[in-house]
Amino acid sequence: MTLSGDAVYAPSENIVAREIEGEIIIVPLVAGIGDMEDELFTLNETGKAVWDKLDGRRSLYQVISELAAQYQAAEGEIDKDVLGLVAELVRRRMLVAVEPA
Amino acid sequence: MSLPSPTVQELLRAVLDRGIPCRFRALGFSMHPFIRDGDVVTVSPKPGGEIRLGDVVAFCHPGTGKLMVHRVLARQPGGYLLRGDNAPAADGLIPPEKVLGPVTRVERKGRKVRLGRGPERRLLAWLARRDLLRPLIFRAWQVLHPLTWRSPA
Numbered sequence: 001m002t003l004s005g006d007a008v009y010a011p012s013e014n015i016v017a018r019e020i021e022g023e024i025i026i027v028p029l030v031a032g033i034g035d036m037e038d039e040l041f042t043l044n045e046t047g048k049a050v051w052d053k054l055d056g057r058r059s060l061y062q063v064i065s066e067l068a069a070q071y072q073a074a075e076g077e078i079d080k081d082v083l084g085l086v087a088e089l090v091r092r093r094m095l096v097a098v099e100p101a
Numbered sequence: 102m103s104l105p106s107p108t109v110q111e112l113l114r115a116v117l118d119r120g121i122p123c124r125f126r127a128l129g130f131s132m133h134p135f136i137r138d139g140d141v142v143t144v145s146p147k148p149g150g151e152i153r154l155g156d157v158v159a160f161c162h163p164g165t166g167k168l169m170v171h172r173v174l175a176r177q178p179g180g181y182l183l184r185g186d187n188a189p190a191a192d193g194l195i196p197p198e199k200v201l202g203p204v205t206r207v208e209r210k211g212r213k214v215r216l217g218r219g220p221e222r223r224l225l226a227w228l229a230r231r232d233l234l235r236p237l238i239f240r241a242w243q244v245l246h247p248l249t250w251r252s253p254a
Binding site for chain 1: 108109111112113115116119121122123124125126141143
């Protein structure tokens, strides 16, 4: 999957996500049922930092730039991780591309 | 994935609050044999009408805070009398707001299990209220599984 840096993503309506003890736990809605048995997905602290910025307003470029500043890291160090996580969440239909707000 | 009970409860509430059923693995033996350890249950949002006598429901025990799945034996002022089919005693009166919703599906090894939630549920509730269900289950187990039963020495 190729992601565009200008693309904007937001959580899908077909999930329920909750922050629990510093992690994000995502329950996907499969065929109209919240599936906590087969499809649960957990984001650790780093994943949560990325998830919190995917709010339908920031492009992926902006997300990477902000995280680099937040963690005082080079953008080239974190962009692969960010894009990899976003690609996985899109593949699982937990994130969807949206028009910039 | 194994989740601690408070986490399961919070997620379950979050999904049910959206008006959507939620599916998760049940652990324990208090509803054996109708719901067994490891069965996957689906809990639906509370129906517009009352929870029915004999329904199996998910609830948060007010004393322990644990998420549990047990059967409705009676509706009384103040709440529902609940008890596990294989539990030695009732849970006591559970306030309606602690009841999250009825179990609408049970899966065991990929197959649907209906026993205990059909019309027979009212009979099971009647037997449980009179402390007759658990001995009956035990006796049935002795008869059906003689090879696994050994008389005490």
